[in-house]
Amino acid sequence: MLGASSLAAGGLSAQAPRLEVDVNAARIRYDTLGALTAPSVSGLAEWQRPTFLGRLAGGLTGFEEAGWSSQLRADLAGWVSPTRSVSSLRLELAGTGAYTRHSDGFDSWLTKADARAHLIGRGLGAWGGVGLAAARSSFDPEALTGWIPTAGAWAELGSVRATLSYLHTLLGGEQYPEADLVVTASRGPLDLTAYAGLRRSTSESSVFDDEWGGVTAAIWLHDHAAVLVSGGRYSSSVLQGLPGGDFFSVGIRLTPRRSRPIPPRVRAPIVFTVERVRSGGLTLRVPDASRVEIAGDWNGWQLEPLEPAGGGEWIVPGSLEPGVYQFNLRVDGERWIVPEGVPQLEGSYGDRVGLLVISNEE
């Protein structure tokens, strides 16, 4: 499956460059072969700025008594907002190149260019566009070309994003309509991606009719390493003529810095006046808690109980002096959290911390 739009994948804001190396051991049952054990090593480099995204990925997979294959893929996308009056409209141009080679001499390549229009709102978006793809494999000396109209929508709520996309591949007089759903969640040390898809063709052979789905979990041990566990079925490729297969894989991901699939939203520091704090006017929302304590930079991270104000609101002690502070709440003596509506920063102890600014002036 060719990935959905860069914008639909969250490419709205600048992020630190992403560099990852995965080492995996997989058990794969290809549609065209029996079950194989397949160790692999793969790498990914991604650079994302507010108006473009570049990504380079490659991998090498060995197959039990069946040689090896290498894969290389490059993506580049850029987008602009054409009008001030409709600034939620983005126009995107994207290009993809992919190459696969097996040690027995089989190879295939694919290039694809896409033009898409996006409507982006707060936590919701939709896009429509068209792609032109060209591909060739050793099975067929003639290059295939096809148009791929696409449409899709995404929604993001907290740390969960769902993307539904539809591709209508037109190739050699046949049609290959395809729907894909990807749900991504990131919470604490866990990044989770679940996907499912369906393709039906007008071709008599139905060889590329397919259904697929699976789950990938990355459990971060610390900021530089994660354990990867994934399983399910990946789809066949109409354009490259590659088979689908069922798989289960475990591995490890190494990176200079963890990159979350859904970047945390960083909001402005909350600014409160000393007068408001002293009068008990600074409240934080923690619903469904029976005990809430606060600790932060101002008092050496000593826990202080908050008084309930009703309706899930808790009153911050009036002893805070003016300053810029990092803090957390501890809920029911167990969970350390950042309350709703408070800007968050990456913490030093594998968690997140909130940011609070107390001013002595209105």
Place this chain on the structure above:
Amino acid sequence: MLLPASALAQAPALEARVDAATLDVVQPVLRQAVVDSLPLDALRAKVFEGVAKGAPPDRIGRVVAELANEFRAVRAGLRTQMPAMRFADGEVVAATMARRQGVPFEDLAQVWQARPSGASLEVPVTVLGELVRRGVSIPDAAGVMNHVVRQQIPLDVAIQIPGRFDGARGAGSPPGQALAEALRALNIPDPPGRGRGRRPGG
């Protein structure tokens, strides 16, 4: 006027809160931090945070040592740019956060050069880092914050820029336009060369 954090005013003594194993690990780091004039309050706060959250001593030691090294590198970088300048602890902490977002020392130095005598740059540099984190280009963010400092915009107004920016971004404005809208909402005059209709980086 916003004041720098006075964390130590209410913070307990290290020995009263920290177990012996953690003290063994962090005290050499803190002693060297005193020698190197690093922001001691921020390092001590990081120790207390680790203790409160039940982190093992070696983890706390590693976090504090990494933060001290980061402060040391940032202070050295600032001094290279501005050899005669003295830097408050809060300014070094803010500059460290900005450096994490990729703001070059040259751009930080320009903010210092725009400063009226004696004004704290903790808040402007914090805001600079926050704007870059949000996708504003470094030249745009640095240019705006230079202007905010030069114009002596009250810090309580300056600290609201990221929030106003978020509001404009949430309504669909691209970064350059959102920054212009944030300045307009706070009645901050346009920086030179940055008309209200212009959308750099947008």
